[in-house]
Amino acid sequence: MKLIIAYIQPVALKAVKTALFEKEIYKMSVMTDVLGCGQQKGYHENYRGAAKEVNLLSKLRIEIAVNEDHLQDTLDAITGAARSGKIGDGKIFVLDLGQCIRIRTGETGEDAIG
Amino acid sequence: MKLIIAYIQPVALKAVKTALFEKEIYKMSVMTDVLGCGQQKGYHENYRGAAKEVNLLSKLRIEIAVNEDHLQDTLDAITGAARSGKIGDGKIFVLDLGQCIRIRTGETGEDAIG
Amino acid sequence: MKLIIAYIQPVALKAVKTALFEKEIYKMSVMTDVLGCGQQKGYHENYRGAAKEVNLLSKLRIEIAVNEDHLQDTLDAITGAARSGKIGDGKIFVLDLGQCIRIRTGETGEDAIG
Amino acid sequence: MNKKNKYATAFLALLAFTPMYCLAGEGPSQELYWLNNIWMMVATFLVFIMHLGFAMLETGLTRSKNTVNILFKNTGIIAIGLLTYAFVGFGLMYPGDFNGIFGYCASALPLNEMFATDAGIGYADGCYSLWTDFLFQGMFAATAATIVSGAVAGRIKLGSFFIFTVLYVGFLYPWLGSWKWGGGWLDGIGFYDFAGSTLVHSVGGWGALAGALLLGPRIGKYVDGKVNAIPGHSMPLVTIGVFLLWLGWFGFNGGSALSADADYTSFVLVTTCLAAASGIVGSIVVSTLVQKKPDLTMALNGCLAGLVGITAGADMLTPMQAIIVGLVTGAIAVVAVIGIDKAKIDDPVGAITVHLVCGIIGTLAVALSPDVTFKAQIIGVLSYGVVSFAFALILFSIIKATIGIRVSAEEETVGLDVTEHAMSSYTSVS
């Protein structure tokens, strides 16, 4: 099992969700209050004359736990839908997932993921 | 060491915290701006006549780093307290945790976790 | 590749960012709506006469993916800048990172991280 | 002249302070008529803005998942209040000569005429026009239901609440109002309620109590016998609400003078403001003592407590007495909020405390004036209390037994915004 963490542009959420649904990935979690700092330059804020470098830009963070056999599909769906070709499109990280439990039923492992 | 990630219903937080405290797990982090998409169907919003499918529902994400010997207790506490038996109760993911550092003291490893 | 998760005090963000930039770590993600529960005692809120124990305090969660050779620098930068010596300074967790993909270019692995 | 200003007049005559022009035999001048009317129109605007105040107070003191629902209720209430008052309420409240208990004047507001025949300077001795009278009184009417709204927030079904509102505003409030301001039996026995500590606030407060009792507390409010704080989601909105309510009270009390009489009206404003200010002080002191730290919501509730408290006797008490009324109601408000919570009656905004408890105290406090008897005040408080509480209890019970009154536990947990309106109050990702 793998845990996928994807940072994407907020505007890309809709497209990513659609792409995932098409691949029949229906389960995910999204964190909305995320700021990202990367190659994207950021901008300058200027509040009451005091310059303020804002290099933390709004991003979304998606977390998806998948079984091995869905991994590539999921990655493809995200990259495909989130890519605009411009700096700031985001990153995907993949971690090994040791265990997964469905709270409602107590199921564990691969059965619990979907 | 393990890193536990649990998605739960917001209403369950109080019960989960109490259950964890009873098992003497006092350390945790909670992310509040989390939206979850799963078996729970979601609902339709209807803003000014434009239907809007809202399949991202409010969730909480709890992150707890524990030593191996506390793992089961922690999982039990969470599942016990967060389970309502209804769809949407949430998931728990467990990852291997390579290292842990307490910023204040510089302690590392199992000593730093608690 | 490693995934570093650091919980720090909100006030420390500026210093941590500066310290990371000095070590030429420019990429990171920050989650702002995070509540932490730890040795820091918390406080009592008293809303309309009903006492409310607030042991969840505002924290920031930083996530940084780095290549092995940057790991120590990054950890040092964070601990150095976030340490005030007072309870509540926070924790750092390090996980093994299996894969990393830059959405914009499709690059993977160590090339994609920076 | 079966209107409130009968009292203003009588009172002034009593004190031989300045003869009202309308006692002088000859009628008022056009100038007096117009300027009186300006004052009453301004007062009407101020009472109107109280509805925004109530909406913000209630929104701020509850959770964000019920915000759309609360705003919707408050928008609906003012519409319902004005329309039922136009069609029914005005005629019920001011039936003209009647048996003192129940009467109805079908032609109170001539809906199909441009200018009614009995309108003009002669309408109320030149104190205000027919239209101003209707609008000022109509703005008052919706208030009673708004008060209830706060106490039942977060768990009542939207439709059920609106049915209650139509009957409470459209029938009960004006009917009971006729007993005093319509010149009915309570007016006859010397009961005094200047601007409505009892007629408006207690009547609303009894409805609030009935609703809170029948609905039961919000899920999670009382767990294992302990009171659980469910904090409101926005203190700036609460503050906006209370300041707008205070602003509105200038019209609520100032307009209840029912003419622009310079000394009389402005005197009322002074007692009103001093009671509000000392209400804040009273609640800050007690809140700091009882809760250890000063609670903003208590300070703001204390302000409203002082305002409700002075409403019955704003023209009968001295400035110093007004300050005392403010201090006492402000102090008691803190204790009452905590006590009502201890009694496991869940009132998210403190409506029962502010409007019922302080409304009663304020009505009784008028007896500090030598011109009003304690007995008459008690009779007034009790008769309004019995009838409005019974009416609200029965009405809510019928609704409960038929279409139901409370949303399901799941709907309550998710929040009424989504379940009742399919909307969110705050949207960050889009």
Next chain:
Amino acid sequence: MNKKNKYATAFLALLAFTPMYCLAGEGPSQELYWLNNIWMMVATFLVFIMHLGFAMLETGLTRSKNTVNILFKNTGIIAIGLLTYAFVGFGLMYPGDFNGIFGYCASALPLNEMFATDAGIGYADGCYSLWTDFLFQGMFAATAATIVSGAVAGRIKLGSFFIFTVLYVGFLYPWLGSWKWGGGWLDGIGFYDFAGSTLVHSVGGWGALAGALLLGPRIGKYVDGKVNAIPGHSMPLVTIGVFLLWLGWFGFNGGSALSADADYTSFVLVTTCLAAASGIVGSIVVSTLVQKKPDLTMALNGCLAGLVGITAGADMLTPMQAIIVGLVTGAIAVVAVIGIDKAKIDDPVGAITVHLVCGIIGTLAVALSPDVTFKAQIIGVLSYGVVSFAFALILFSIIKATIGIRVSAEEETVGLDVTEHAMSSYTSVS
């Protein structure tokens, strides 16, 4: 007396209701002059606060990333409105005796004098002072541009919008205003628009339509032929906005009586409020039927729809007719918002619906009165429509062709707060 109150007077004389003092041969008393003026000043304050209402409505109905930009626009508009009106607009709108189509009185507001020679009680037969006249009318002026602001929110360049505003408020609005309120040709043929359903709201609405058409929809609003909801970010702000607008309408309509005549003015307030209340009811009913669940933003839009609808005939329709106007405009507002969306015209706040659609309906509805002809109303609606739509379209087109009108897709995606102002509206970490 080339002012609006010519009509108020004529109308009252027509009904032989009460002779206005200024018809009586002898001039008005100082008391009447002063009290009329108080009323008009109060009305001015109320119209002023509408600008805060518009700012909140627009802010609440759009995304948080454009909030600073919207607040900035609305702050700028009122400044631009007052200053252009002082230098140009007032003289354009009230040119005195003129050819009925275009005129200009350079000395309308004496900017370099403390007290103008023609000021004083004789200025408008004692109905208000020169200064009050200017300020009341000036507050109206900025409204037209504010209406446009809502429809073009989230994608228009700040500088381009301000250029449009200067010309629309500084030139078009007062020029067209002179046709009717300045005593021009439309006034001559009997066109009736009491407080501006057409002169203010439709003129603004046509500008809104032109702007929305030329700009095109916000990114992501219409995808694959489907309408995509882009929810506003704060329903409490929307509610604050609408209640403040209603409050302001007491002055907008009440002040348009142009004197404090007790019966006339307060009658106008009654029709205004009843239309607002029934506008809410009309839209709640239709919204619940069409959208399944009652939509708060529709209920609030319905309130504004009723208010805009009654603005043209507030002194010409009976209370019952006012209720009908409110019900109809409130109901149509829901349908129009959805229909305009279906036509892929992106209007984030419903400005075109509320101000243009309901402004036209309201203007035509005045013909329900026996004193006004349907033909005159149609001519008025059409001539204002043709000229202001053409003007806005051409002006926006020139701006588009020269300095550009729409921000880049990237700027729009990031949000105008950061790209146009280098600021954020809400800051949590700092």
Next chain:
Amino acid sequence: MNKKNKYATAFLALLAFTPMYCLAGEGPSQELYWLNNIWMMVATFLVFIMHLGFAMLETGLTRSKNTVNILFKNTGIIAIGLLTYAFVGFGLMYPGDFNGIFGYCASALPLNEMFATDAGIGYADGCYSLWTDFLFQGMFAATAATIVSGAVAGRIKLGSFFIFTVLYVGFLYPWLGSWKWGGGWLDGIGFYDFAGSTLVHSVGGWGALAGALLLGPRIGKYVDGKVNAIPGHSMPLVTIGVFLLWLGWFGFNGGSALSADADYTSFVLVTTCLAAASGIVGSIVVSTLVQKKPDLTMALNGCLAGLVGITAGADMLTPMQAIIVGLVTGAIAVVAVIGIDKAKIDDPVGAITVHLVCGIIGTLAVALSPDVTFKAQIIGVLSYGVVSFAFALILFSIIKATIGIRVSAEEETVGLDVTEHAMSSYTSVS
């Protein structure tokens, strides 16, 4: 007639514009008395709502972790202001015949009487009632402390601030006020301050400066010699605040005419509004030049700068001069905010800039009028400055030396809401 309107009267007589009725030998009519009083009551309401404006401005420009604290302070200030004014301030400010420097009239507000013997039409030549006088002046009083509140936000101890407030509002403000408006020595030498650029705003501004200096900057504001932006948490609240303040200024300046004189009062409103509008323009232009992008908070501060600037001479300057005063103060406000920050004086809301800097400019600008000397204005500015700055500095120093003035670094970091009130301003999870 030891009241402000002495000046209004004198001024009008001076210009031989229109004789005030009260100069005519025979007393004013009841109508004039009542309508004057209506105007003054309306002005009182408007000044009252400024307190909500200040609360929102301050809340919006600071961080959310201090919001409860700020709202609490502002709620407390108005209560303290009214009560100290009732018990002490009114008598200190208007002592009747006195030595011109310090006097006290114990019976200014008869707290234990229903209607005072000297009340009625004779009180101020029929310009307003005793009660209105007290309430209008009382609303002004609290303003001085509110100004200070903004500058010390985020780091001052609650109790210490309230002690300061009691003495600043209860003693210093009215005492200094007596020098001019009470008919004291500055009045004698021809110093002119129509509505309080100096008496209210500068006095508040000096207190703000003293507080900001003694407290030092917020943690993290100036790091390594660089100015660090600490953005306010809600721009909509800032905008609500400024629009409400502008609204309130209609009463602040309009009411300072101290009668409803139609031309005089409305003229004052015109200069007031034109200065506000040009203040916005001035600060937008300079902000765009200096900061590259137009800053919303600067535009809004510019509005207030224009309003403060015109306050001293609203009845003495021509409309064109008012526009110039607005442009200049609006422009300078931007520079001053940045300059004060460069000087490492941390003023989160710009209170020192708006109220002190622009208050002084505005007071001096009155000398543009031929009736006022520059010398008298300088003397006024300096004497108010020296005494109020010294008083504030000493008072704050004593508080600092005894119970302490600043919260601990830890409390400041966590935020005053939690440490001083045990509450949060916004609650999302519950």
